[in-house]
Amino acid sequence: MMRSLWAGVSGLQAHQVAMDVEGNNIANVNTAGFKYSRVNFSDLLSQTSQIATAPQGELGGQNPTQVGLGTQVSSITKIFKQGSVETTDKNTDLAIQNDGFFVVSPDGGKTDKFTRNGDFVFDADGNFVDSNGYIVQGWLQDTDTKQIDTNAPIQNITIDPGMTTPANPTSSVTIKANLNSGPSVTNKSLIYQLDSTGANTDGNKEVAAGAPSALDVGTLFDETGTSLALKDGDNFSLIFDNGTPVTTTFTYGTGAGDFQTTEDLRSQIQAAISAQSTGATATVNSSGKFEITNPTGGSSLQVSVVAGSQNNQNLLDIMSPLQGTIPADGSTKITQSLYSATHSSSIDIYDSLGTKHTLQTNFRKISQDSSNSTWEMVISVPDPGEISTLAPKNYLATQITFNSDGSLATPSSLSINYTGNNGSTGNQTISLQMGTSNQFDGMTSFDATSSTTNLTQDGYTGGNLTGIKIDETGTLIGSFSNGRSFGLAQVAMASFANNQGLESVGNGTYIQTSNSGDPIIGQANTGTRGSVQASSLEMSNVDLSRSLTQLIVVQRGFQANSKTITTSDQMLQTLLQLKS
Known part of the structure; x- marks a missing residue:
């Protein structure tokens, strides 16, 4: 009993x-x-x-x-x-979905405690702490590489509330664009005849347009944007009559005596009229027109424009305004305007001081054959910046070619050395990335409107920290006044072989025991560790x-x-x- x-x-x-x-x-x-x-x-x-x-x-x-x-x-x-997750209005609140614990320390990382309570804030010194004042442990951004090494030992997460980011000079510009290869264009510019100094006939520097001194006439367009579409053998004749008619035939092609470029055609017209009137000149003026001038003291010229044996009506229409009499009194006759396919784009780049400069790229189609097309590419910066050792120093001209399928041929990249002449570091190397040769991941030349689809650069000015948000990997991303965002730190998470073996020590924290196993520290969303949800708290799982x-x-x-x-x-x- x-x-x-x-x-x-x-x-x-x-x-x-x-x-x-x-x-x-x-x-x-x-x-x-x-x-x-x-x-x-x-x-x-x-x-x-x-x-x-x-x-x-x-x-x-x-x-x-x-x-x-x-x-x-x-x-x-x-x-x-798992407890239910409640959305909060504090962006530093963190909730864990699935397994894992936050790591906090009351003594600078000498001893660690573990918690599921993500009620975190920044204190006056920028320490990321829980409600007990324990500092959250994780990894900080390396000040040299700007990367977060999650293989390094964990440490206190501390972010200076007055943090600034220095200016980052541009080192790379990436451009993805299409340059129209079709028979009709909307982006076009007048052609110009440049002299050896880079000036056109009206004396203005034609830097921005980047026109070369000779353009393939077969790549040119009329004022409606329609291609002349010349084929080898297309021709027309000019009859000059100052008493005795002389017929000169001008044939497009690559054979002996043929013309291909605007300079070829101009020089052939010049030779023909010089034989008929002393001092007569043939030029390409600033309106993109061939112009014949007959000075005082020469011979009056009667000009006839005649279709050739292999007629191209577009070319004949362009030249038809030359028809008529040019008196020897300084009178002129000019053709219709000729245009070339062009495209322009610009982007802001930054020097070592964070000063912004505009980098402009201009493209003009200059030749085309059965296997590829070539475009003139002019890169320019505003004065007093320099990218060339030759005068004028603020622009650099080169060429870019495309294969017959519209893919980029050469070059895939181009390096320039930029000097701002404003106190910033000189000879700043900037790589212009235009894609992969024989691929379609950068510059292309299809029968489609010329357009820039992507233009990026990696430079930025200095800025002050304006806010912090946290992503699902526990990375604290700082937003700066210069519009840039960087990962400043990453919260570490721990998992255990036996969660039930942990010992509760109050204040929502646990310590490891001999039966919990050692903590396995790593990133959220890796191993058995769950994800982090910002602006949220995990509630009690008491039912x-x-x-x-x-x-x-x-x-x-x-x-x-x-x-x-x-x-x-x-x-x-x-x-x-x-x-x-």
Whole structure:
């Protein structure tokens, strides 16, 4: 009978512990990151009054006769079930989805604690801390490489609230554009005849347009943007008559005596009129027109424009205004305007001081054959900047070619040395990346409107830190007043072989034990570690409906055990009454 008393006492004690645990669960129903606990019971050693016997002949075996001695709390298990995630209005609040713990330290990383409560803030010194003042551990950006090395040891995450980023001089410009190869263009410019100094006939520097001194006439367009579409052998004739008619035929092609470029045609016209009138000149004027001038003292010229044996009506229409008389009094005759296919784009680049300069690229189609097309490319910067050792020093001309399928042929890149002449570091090397040769990942030349689809550069001016946001990998991304964003630090996460083996030390934190295993430190979203959700907190995983139901179960268990004691007491009282 005494055994039942002590069994009841053990039941009361065990259920008292269960009540304490459930009370703690309910008390922390609104504690961020809290994980509820469950009490597990087990029976005590039973008293054996008769051992088990094996079957003997015709007599069957007998089971042991045992009386249990009560119950005990065998373990209290922490349940690391995912809590619901609540969105907050604080961008430094972090919630973990799935497994893992944040790492915090109260002593600069000498000892680590682990938590699921991501209620973090920056203190006055820029330390990233939890509500206990423990500093969150992770990795910082390397000031030299600007990268975050997650293979390095973790340390305090501290970000200077007055952080600035220095200017980064441009080292690379990437351009992706299409230069129209078709028979009709919308982007076009007048052609010019340049002299050896780079000046056109009206004396203006034609730097921005980048026109070469000779253009393939077969690549030119009329004022409607329609290609002349010349083929080898296309020709026309000019008849000059100053008393004796002389016919000169001009044939487009690459053969001896043929013209191909604007300079070829101009010089052939010049030779023809010089033979008819002393001092007469043929030029290409600033309006993109061939111009014949007959000065005073020469011979009056009667000009006829005649279709050739292999007529090209477009070319004939261009030249037809030369028809008529040019008196020897300084009078002129001019053709219709000729245009070339062009395209321009510009981008701001930065020097070592963070000063912004405009880098302009201008393209003009200058030749085309059956295998490729060639465009003049002029790169220019505003004064007093320099990119060339030759005068004028603020522009550099080169050529870019394309294959017959529209892919880039050469070059794939071009380097320039920029000097701003404003106190910044000189000879700043800038690489202009135009794509991969024989590929379509950069510059192309298709039958489509000329357009720039992507133009980027890697420079920027200096800036001050204006805000921080955190991504799902736990990277703290700083936004600066210059419009740039950089990863400044990354929050470390820990996982354990046995989460239930961790020891709770209050304030929402845990420490490792011999049964939790060592922490495996790494990035979020790697290994068994979950992802990080910013502006969110993980709520307590306490289920009130379960906890309240468990209270009833524990209460009834406690009451039942108390009945065991009172009933045993009544039986003892009855026994004592036998003597009286």
